[in-house]
Amino acid sequence: MNPAPSKLLGVVGHPVAHSASPALFAQRFAELGREDLEYRTFDLARVEDFPALLAAHPGLVGLNVTVPHKKSVVPYLASLSPEARALGAVNTLVKKTDGWHGHNTDVWGFRRAVGPFLANRHERALVLGTGGSAAAVHHVLAGLGIEAVSVSRSGDISAGSKAFGRPCLGYHELAEWTLKHHLLVVNCTPAGMSPRVDEMPDLPVQFLTPNHLVVDLIYNPAETRLLREAKSRGAEVLNGADMLRLQAEKAWEIWAEAGV
Numbered sequence: 001m002n003p004a005p006s007k008l009l010g011v012v013g014h015p016v017a018h019s020a021s022p023a024l025f026a027q028r029f030a031e032l033g034r035e036d037l038e039y040r041t042f043d044l045a046r047v048e049d050f051p052a053l054l055a056a057h058p059g060l061v062g063l064n065v066t067v068p069h070k071k072s073v074v075p076y077l078a079s080l081s082p083e084a085r086a087l088g089a090v091n092t093l094v095k096k097t098d099g100w101h102g103h104n105t106d107v108w109g110f111r112r113a114v115g116p117f118l119a120n121r122h123e124r125a126l127v128l129g130t131g132g133s134a135a136a137v138h139h140v141l142a143g144l145g146i147e148a149v150s151v152s153r154s155g156d157i158s159a160g161s162k163a164f165g166r167p168c169l170g171y172h173e174l175a176e177w178t179l180k181h182h183l184l185v186v187n188c189t190p191a192g193m194s195p196r197v198d199e200m201p202d203l204p205v206q207f208l209t210p211n212h213l214v215v216d217l218i219y220n221p222a223e224t225r226l227l228r229e230a231k232s233r234g235a236e237v238l239n240g241a242d243m244l245r246l247q248a249e250k251a252w253e254i255w256a257e258a259g260v
Contacts, residue, residue, distance in 0.1 A: 005035065005037055006059065007059060007061045008038050008039075008040065008057055008060045009025065009037060009038070009039045009040075009255070010022075010039055010040040010041060010063055010260070011040075011041055011063065011064040011066055011146065012042040012050070012053065012064070012066070012073075013067055013068070014045045014065055015071070016042065016063060016066060016249065018195070019041050019220075020039060020220060020244060021039065021041075021064055021244070021248065022039050022040065024244070026039060027219065028252060035046070036151065042063075044069065047076075048098070050073055056119075061094070061095045061174075061260050062092075062094050062251075062255040062260055063252060064091060064093075064248075065091050066091065067132070067133070067190055068131065070091055070106075070131060071088055071131065071132050071135075073102075074102060076096075077090070077100050077102045078098050078099030078100055080101070080103075081101070081102065082108055083104050085106040087107070087132070087136060088135060089104060089106075089131075089133075089135045089136065090104055090132070091106050091136075091251075092104070092250075092255075093245065094254055095258075096181055104132075105135060105247040105248075105250035106133055106136035106137075107136045108246060108247060108250040109242075109246035109250065110140050110217075110243050111144075111246070113137050113188075113238070113240075113246055114215060114243075117215075117238055118144070118213070118215055121211060122183055122213060123147065123183075124147045124148070124149040124184070125141055125146050125184035125187060126148075126150065126151050126179075126182045126184070126185045127153075127186050128151045128152075128185070128187045128188055128189050129149050129150075129164040129189040129201075130150055130155075130164070130168070130203045133188040134150065134217055135164065135219055136149070137188055138164050138166075149168070149169055149182065150163035150166060150171070151169045151171060151203075152168055152170065153170070155169050155173075155203075165193065175204070175207075179207035179208060179212070180207070182209075183213065184215070185203065185208075185213070185214045185230075187214075187215065187216040187218055190218070191257075192216070192218055193218045194221055197221055197224070200225040201226060201260040204212070205226070205229040205233065206233075208229070208234075209234060210233075210234035210235060212227050212235040213235065214227060214230035214235050214238070215237075215238045215239075215240075216237070217219065217240040217243060218240050219240040219241040219244050222239055222241065223239065224239070
């Protein structure tokens, strides 16, 4: 008889039923012969209930964090890694004797996932959304020398709106010239994520061309409506599957170093 798992890990967010992380980590645990580990999903509608979640599951030793809590969970943590502090967002937590410590492996995952697809023409980017994933994308693009502009529902560059210290466009401000001069588009919003697969960001996709690279951080479904629309216009497309796998590898490295 196999021993019952004695250490619990998981992913916290809202919603999280669609998450591929449990299957991904179950495979990793099996490969390592770690029958003492279990990985679950924790649907948390309100970040204010995070302490109660921890209290209800004293066996928790590590967590992944997904939308919408990558920024809002930060005040509940004992410390942040330098990268997480710079971004103000986390996606990996590890329990230590003095509390929970936050890290950001989205940067690691996005940089390595998008790198092989970038070309010299990708000098400017539109980053859709202003949450924790968008913070990681901006960090990576800045490091690559790519000028990025945020796009949000509330943004309005004419009104002086800003995100990440930069001017922020509203979707209503996007036009043919905007897409012509921003050949990289990265969706960091949940629009189109399962089960609401008919949704997509309010991007004027009619102006996409074969010169565009459109990245959607969503991995479920594998091809979102945004990616279908982009591909139908000849754009190169990339979903979030590789980023998920890569950031998960880095998360496991962090947990293993902490003795999980």
